[in-house]
């Protein structure tokens with residue numbers, strides 16, 4: 123079996139080919155640190171955590187990179203409201219975010235990179251885009267001229283005429299409504315020097331400055347929530363491919379589905395945000411992991427106490443079944459071959475589902491069934507020798523670790 127991943131760019135499942143043991147570069151859009159992170163973030167980051175774990179399970183050596191958006195209008199606004207230095211405010215919410223990630227068991231991010239620490243690279247990219255002729259300066263800033271990049275719209279499936287109707291960043295000095303900002307001129311507040319005077323970068327170029335500095339002109343996987351497809355990821359592609367002249371910028375684009383509460387999208391404007399840290403007061407990280415794993419990462423997850431409680435009960439049953447085997451006293455019993463056949467079958471089923479665009483929902487069911495079989499094996503009391511027991515134990519754990527649901 124070969125791993126197939128749904129690529130948002132081609133809207134098909136494509137074979138992911140890379141030599142086993144080789145390194146895989148994975149970039150995921152991190153949070154804008156102006157508030158505590160919520161369950162929508164947990165959904166996205168847990169999905170990419172499990173995907174990274176599974177790539178590791180297959181033998182890939184993943185370098186997982188995440189940016190921290192610490193330069194953004196929302197941070198500056200909140201800083202003004204609270205009379206706080208915006209970068210200081212960003213650091214506080216960044217620490218809170220890292221605590222929440224750790225609490226969720228997300229420890230495989232190789233590096234978190236702050237936009238504010240990539241200002242020379244950001245400015246260099248903007249300067250190159252102007253030099254190439256795909257960006258222009260006005261009295262308010264520097265803008266990417268979308269019409270100069272005919273492939274713009276390919277990720278979100280929009281044609282140029284439609285894009286003109288999707289007005290981005292209202293500003294009268296732009297040539298066209300669809301053009302997006304690379305640099306905004308500001309003579310007060312948080313700002314840096316640049317060839318276009320003092321100001322701040324746009325959001326999209328922060329991410330390409332970080333990813334291209336760390337990964338080069340092209341790389342393997344880029345993940346994010348589906349709401350980032352347009353305009354953010356379109357803009358990233360336009361910037362990167364205009365700069366390098368190489369396509370595709372990223373081989374596979376992965377997007378997580380929405381998170382909803384009582385049928386409505388969780389959002390600031392609806393006032394129905396649930397913070398990760400508040401949820402973790404009531405539920406264990408493994409409960410959340412189990413619940414999110416039970417739904418495919420591209421599907422919408424709906425959050426309710428009932429759903430989380432049910433997930434917790436299912437997880438408890440799985441753990442109980444596994445523990446009854448794990449704490450079994452070894453003895454002598456059926457032959458090793460007999461012990462291992464069901465395990466091998468479960469492993470191949472598990473891999474088959476995970477290879478199908480990371481179908482954690484089905485793979486989790488395989489694991490649940492396997493735990494039930496192990497508890498049955500423990501109960502029949504025919505004994506099992508230490509060596510076989512250890513091997514089964516270790517191979518079961520290896521699969522469970524993809525979800526991170528066993529302590």
Ligand SMILES: [Zn+2]
Nearest residue numbers: 151152329354
């Ligand atoms: Zn991003």
